[in-house]
Amino acid sequence: MIEPKTRATRARTLHLNVNGKRVAAKAEPRMLLSDFLRHELGLTGTHVGCEHGVCGCCTILYNGVPIRSCLMLAVQARGSRIVTVEGLANEDGSLHPIQQAFLDCHGLQCGFCTPGFLMATYAFLKEHSALRMTDEEIRVAIAGNLCRCTGYQGIVRAVRQAAQTMKK
Ligand code: FES
Numbered sequence: 001m002i003e004p005k006t007r008a009t010r011a012r013t014l015h016l017n018v019n020g021k022r023v024a025a026k027a028e029p030r031m032l033l034s035d036f037l038r039h040e041l042g043l044t045g046t047h048v049g050c051e052h053g054v055c056g057c058c059t060i061l062y063n064g065v066p067i068r069s070c071l072m073l074a075v076q077a078r079g080s081r082i083v084t085v086e087g088l089a090n091e092d093g094s095l096h097p098i099q100q101a102f103l104d105c106h107g108l109q110c111g112f113c114t115p116g117f118l119m120a121t122y123a124f125l126k127e128h129s130a131l132r133m134t135d136e137e138i139r140v141a142i143a144g145n146l147c148r149c150t151g152y153q154g155i156v157r158a159v160r161q162a163a164q165t166m167k168k
């Protein structure tokens with residue numbers, strides 16, 4: 001077992017950009033990025049479900065690319081640009097069109113999976129127009145995220161509404 005003093009000695013200060021702001025915080029070498037975001041930066045919107053890269057709850061953007069933050073060490077993210085679900089809403093507190101769409105279309109129930117779906121949808125809609133996609137194609141696009149509550153129908157509608165709103 002590592003003594004607390006040794007652990008503290010091994011911690012490194014990481015500098016990175018999170019949701020448009022420069023931050024610096026300490027992380028031990030084996031700390032997961034998901035835990036770093038939640039426990040060191042207080043960004044608890046990034047949820048942790050499986051911690052095995054299966055559920056997608058912990059999805060964030062890493063240098064513009066959606067990743068599962070439970071599969072990456074915090075120290076690997078040194079110097080990177082991170083966007084978490086807290087970075088979606090506008091500064092005045094109004095919801096991002098994707099968040100509004102999930103609300104309007106009943107794309108959530110318990111909400112545990114929702115941050116991951118929002119970030120996966122955000123990454124997807126940055127690269128694609130879902131306007132002409134079939135429901136099946138949208139389902140494939142969000143297939144990396146699991147929801148145990150909704151049956152996905154509302155989520156598919158939300159992705160489509162968000163695509164339409166963001167196109168305007
Ligand atoms: S908590 Fe990361 S994929 Fe499930």
Ligand code: FES
Pocket residue numbers: 107108109110111112113114146147148149150
């Ligand atoms: S809303 Fe409960 S797991 Fe998706």
